[in-house]
Amino acid sequence: MVDRSSKAGNAALRGTAAPRRVHIKSYGCQMNVHDAERMADLLAGEGYAEVDAPDEADLVILNTCHIREKAAEKVYSELGRLSAMKRAGRPDMRIAVAGCVAQAEGAEIIRRQRDVDIVVGPQSYHRLPALLAASRAGKAIDTEFPEEDKFAHLPAPDRRRLATRGPTAFLTVQEGCDKFCAFCVVPFTRGAEMSRPVAALRDEARAMAAAGIREITLIGQNVNAYHGDDGQGGAAGLARLIAELAEIDGLDRLRYATSHPRDMDAALIAAHRDNPKLMPYLHLPVQSGSDRILKAMNRRHDRDFYRRIIDETRAARPDIALSSDFIVGFPGETEADFEDTMALVREIGFASAFSFKYSPRPGTKSAEGPDDVPEAEKSARLAALQALLAQQQGAFNRATLGRVVEVLFEKPGRHPGQVAGKSPYLQAVHVEVGPEAVPDHLGRILPVEITALASNSLHGRIAGPGLGRIGGKAA
Ligand code: SAH
Ligand code: SF4
Ligand code: F3S
Numbered sequence: 210m211v212d213r214s215s216k217a218g219n220a221a222l223r224g225t226a227a228p229r230r231v232h233i234k235s236y237g238c239q240m241n242v243h244d245a246e247r248m249a250d251l252l253a254g255e256g257y258a259e260v261d262a263p264d265e266a267d268l269v270i271l272n273t274c275h276i277r278e279k280a281a282e283k284v285y286s287e288l289g290r291l292s293a294m295k296r297a298g299r300p301d302m303r304i305a306v307a308g309c310v311a312q313a314e315g316a317e318i319i320r321r322q323r324d325v326d327i328v329v330g331p332q333s334y335h336r337l338p339a340l341l342a343a344s345r346a347g348k349a350i351d352t353e354f355p356e357e358d359k360f361a362h363l364p365a366p367d368r369r370r371l372a373t374r375g376p377t378a379f380l381t382v383q384e385g386c387d388k389f390c391a392f393c394v395v396p397f398t399r400g401a402e403m404s405r406p407v408a409a410l411r412d413e414a415r416a417m418a419a420a421g422i423r424e425i426t427l428i429g430q431n432v433n434a435y436h437g438d439d440g441q442g443g444a445a446g447l448a449r450l451i452a453e454l455a456e457i458d459g460l461d462r463l464r465y466a467t468s469h470p471r472d473m474d475a476a477l478i479a480a481h482r483d484n485p486k487l488m489p490y491l492h493l494p495v496q497s498g499s500d501r502i503l504k505a506m507n508r509r510h511d512r513d514f515y516r517r518i519i520d521e522t523r524a525a526r527p528d529i530a531l532s533s534d535f536i537v538g539f540p541g542e543t544e545a546d547f548e549d550t551m552a553l554v555r556e557i558g559f560a561s562a563f564s565f566k567y568s569p570r571p572g573t574k575s576a577e578g579p580d581d582v583p584e585a586e587k588s589a590r591l592a593a594l595q596a597l598l599a600q601q602q603g604a605f606n607r608a609t610l611g612r613v614v615e616v617l618f619e620k621p622g623r624h625p626g627q628v629a630g631k632s633p634y635l636q637a638v639h640v641e642v643g644p645e646a647v648p649d650h651l652g653r654i655l656p657v658e659i660t661a662l663a664s665n666s667l668h669g670r671i672a673g674p675g676l677g678r679i680g681g682k683a684a
Contacts (some may be wrong), residue, residue: 212441231257232266236283237274239466240331240399241308243379245272245365248307248334254364255338263291268580270302273310275394277315277568284310285321288343292324303327303344307334309398313571315352326511328352332398335362354400365413368420375619376423376652377631382410382437382450383429388469390496391507391574392536392567395430399503405431407453414454421652424462424488424617432465433472448476454667455486461654462617462633466492467534473518482525488633490560492665493518494534497544498553502539507574512553518657519557528606530560530634537594538587540578547590550610554597560605560634562598567589592662606636606667609659613672616640620648629666632657637666 211598231252235245248270263269269291274280284306288675295302306318307325311331314494319325326344329337349623360381382599385402386395405482416426429435432447440447445453452464463486470493480487493515497503500511522529535550554562566587569576616638627644628650642650642658657669 212522229257230260230265231268232260232263233270233272235272236280241272241274243381243428246274250370251337251365270307273306273308275309275398276309281310288322292322295324312398316350319348332359335359344592347484360405371420371422376421377619378417378422378425379428380413380425382427383432383435386430387621389507393572394573397572399430402431402434404435406438406448408440411453412528415457418457418459426464426466428466431469433468433477446476448480451480455484462486462488464488464490464497468493470518478521478525481522489529490635491522491533496536498550501568502542502546505541507538532561533559535594536567537590538582539580540575542582559598563592564591606662608627611657613656615654617654619659622626623645625649639666639668640671655674
């Protein structure tokens with residue numbers, strides 16, 4: 210049923226003259242956001258223009274997330290709406306399910322929703338053209354973990370398309386996870402860890418800088434486990450990759466996400482001290498502050514190990530903004546365990562964080578036992594934790610009031626005459642510059658004095674000429 214010859218796919222699509230339109234809706238993490246961009250790039254080569262709404266599209270792709278039950282169930286309600294649309298007079302509209310639900314559930318998706326035409330996993334979406342062609346004859350499913358590297362089969366992001374997405378970009382350096390935390394589906398949906406070679410990443414980053422990208426976030430499910438071929442018969446760690454990419458002219462900022470505490474090695478910590486292009490921000494999920502729960506989660510680190518990594522990173526870069534992920538209500542979590550989490554949060558102080566109620570996921574270790582923390586208890590713990598984290602985020606933001614921070618301006622703000630960008634600490638910053646001056650600010654890094662705090666962002670005014678370059682050229 211699945212036609213894997215992309216040549217056949219290309220020919221079939223190119224044979225049709227009418228312009229085609231694709232709508233891609235992404236759920237989940239930044240890996241998915243980036244995959245959606247790569248799918249759009251791939252389909253652009255097949256004659257598809259991207260549109261904002263499904264009702265104008267010939268092809269709708271749901272790029273799905275399986276991490277919690279709610280995320281996965283959202284997909285079926287969305288598919289219900291698309292199916293109704295298809296039956297109400299759009300019989301030619303193709304519906305594709307990509308991403309982690311596609312990987313986890315495969316053909317089951319089509320059993321639950323007959324109007325789905327294509328199911329494609331996160332490691333096989335480079336085969337979309339062939340799957341599209343195959344879907345004319347019947348349902349097309351591809352959820353393999355193929356031998357070939359999909360990046361070698363995807364078109365390099367082109368200059369013009371990159372430029373339309375602003376001066377920041379994601380670069381996938383690593384995929385998959387071998388850690389098998391007891392609660393997590395990622396090792397099943399994204400497969401085993403693999404790292405891309407340094408040379409390929411250097412080329413891609415150079416092309417990005419030449420297209421005007423000034424900030425790259427290196428992404429991977431376990432990005433600091435990166436160990437890519439260094440071209441000399443060895444493997445380079447993330448710190449070495451960062452050092453290589455920092456050499457690229459025009460590229461001024463580097464970030465990475467998401468990290469595991471166990472893979473924060475000395476070289477990566479030192480990079481936060483030594484490499485001025487590496488931004489002072491670290492997202493390092495801890496999940497819980499209780500050693501008992503960390504063990505049950507199979508996190509392979511305890512509270513003291515996490516503290517030590519944080520202390521060393523703060524010694525290397527005292528102003529670093531710290532971020533984390535937390536799960537409350539993991540099976541067996543008592544009030545005392547939860548208090549350990551609260552105590553750890555109080556002790557460390559986070560600039561931002563994500564926190565979730567535990568959700569049992571099919572196939573994971575912890576789903577084999579009972580989900581025994583009552584829902585009301587989970588909600589109460591989540592509310593308490595989120596209140597504390599919000600307080601800490603407010604304190605972190607308040608500490609930047611009156612300071613001058615360098616802001617990379619990414620896009621026009623919500624109000625006319627406003628530009629929006631990010632501080633080195635990943636805070637959203639808005640500045641009024643007047644409608645005429647907005648385009649001139651985009652892609653620049655300028656010093657901004659922070660003058661006010663809003664609920665989700667900071668406001669400021671330009672405080673000097675700064676690094677006024679666009680795309681590596683002096684302006
Ligand atoms: N690779 C990253 C994050 C993966 S998923 C890491 O190792 O931290 C992002 C976050 O979702 C996790 O950090 C965790 O906090 C949360 N999460 C994962 N599985 C979950 C589950 N079953 N229930 C609730 N939250 C979960
Ligand atoms: Fe999931 Fe753990 Fe792997 Fe992160 S390290 S992706 S939480 S299994
Ligand atoms: Fe979700 Fe898959 Fe990302 S499960 S969080 S989209 S890796």
